[in-house]
Amino acid sequence: MSIKVTALPAALGATVEGLDADHLDDGVAADLREAFWAHKVLFFPRIHLTDEQHVALGSLFGDLEAVSNDETDHRDHHTVDDEGKILVLDSSNAYSRANFWHTDVTFARQPPLGSLLSMKESPPSGGDTMWVNTQAAYEGLSDPIKAAIEGITARHGRAGLTEFTDHPAVTVHPETGSRLLFVNRGWTSSLNGMSHLESSRLLVLLCDHMERPEYTVRWRWSDGDAALWDNRCTMHYAIDDYGADHRRIHRVTIYDPSGAGPVAATPLEL
Structure with a gap:
């Protein structure tokens, strides 16, 4: 076949x-x-x-x-x-x-x-x-934003529905080696190591960027x-x-x- x-x-x-x-x-x-x-x-x-x-x-x-x-x-x-x-x-x-x-x-x-x-x-x-495509979305970020999210982790979960777990905000695909954004509006609640204002604004920026029609x-x-x-x-x-x-x-x-x-x-x- x-x-x-x-x-x-x-x-x-x-x-x-x-x-x-x-x-x-x-x-x-x-x-x-x-x-x-x-x-x-x-x-x-x-x-x-x-x-x-x-x-x-x-x-x-x-x-x-x-x-x-x-x-x-x-x-x-x-x-x-x-x-x-x-x-x-x-x-x-x-x-x-x-x-x-x-x-x-x-x-x-x-x-x-x-x-x-x-x-x-x-x-x-x-x-x-x-x-x-979160690989294309990562590649479309400016260098200063890529630098801002290097090495940080994001908290995922929703109170009352799930537990909370931390994962890297930038990951690498195990098969292709491509760098990826690993945050999302549905489950990511915050970016760790930042103030509430910094975390909320940067997370909104990343989600708005990822959700552009060009990446869909x-x-x-x-x-x-x-x-x-x-x-x-x-x-x-x-x-x-x-x-x-x-x-x-x-x-x-x-x-x-x-x-x-x-x-x-x-x-x-x-």
Whole structure:
């Protein structure tokens, strides 16, 4: 089996065609991993994954959980499979709409390396999802701002919903070696070692910069589409513009089997 990977005309993302989800051999797995690292988000139009195929495809990239692999998450989640690995996101639950820029589960001690989403029921119009390329966003910063965030850590979490965990604000991708911004508006609460004013202003500046349209891709869903994204170098936003129409998703969250968390970037010579 051969697959066709086509880059989208955007800051990230590619479509994958020709994948037989019942026959995931080593060659296909290698091709998918290479495309995953290169494009950061892979879209599988109308692939219509069964739950078994969903788990098998996600497992090519790591260990699966519904959401978190530790006790830092205090939210309630609904799963659909016996093993509790497939999360159900239904628009009837306001929490599931996720209409804010975020990177998944960054409050965990080991944030996930990625997620695989299967669209079961898309609204007749609206409900698109957008992703940001945080590598391109880092590269687009001025040298003085890069210098200001060198070596600092950021606190992630929300009181009452999660625990709090610190991670480097600038990380390096373990596969590509690229430097990345690792803060997000959804879960990052502060930058450590700064006053409240300094932290809040700099964090807003970074988030505003990252969320510029130039760093994004936008996907219009159809029933049966799937999307696989690299959580280490992207953020995403589920656009809530479909009113009372129904939107239902199955999703697995993918973790590095080694247990590795975000890797701090080495000092940069500017």
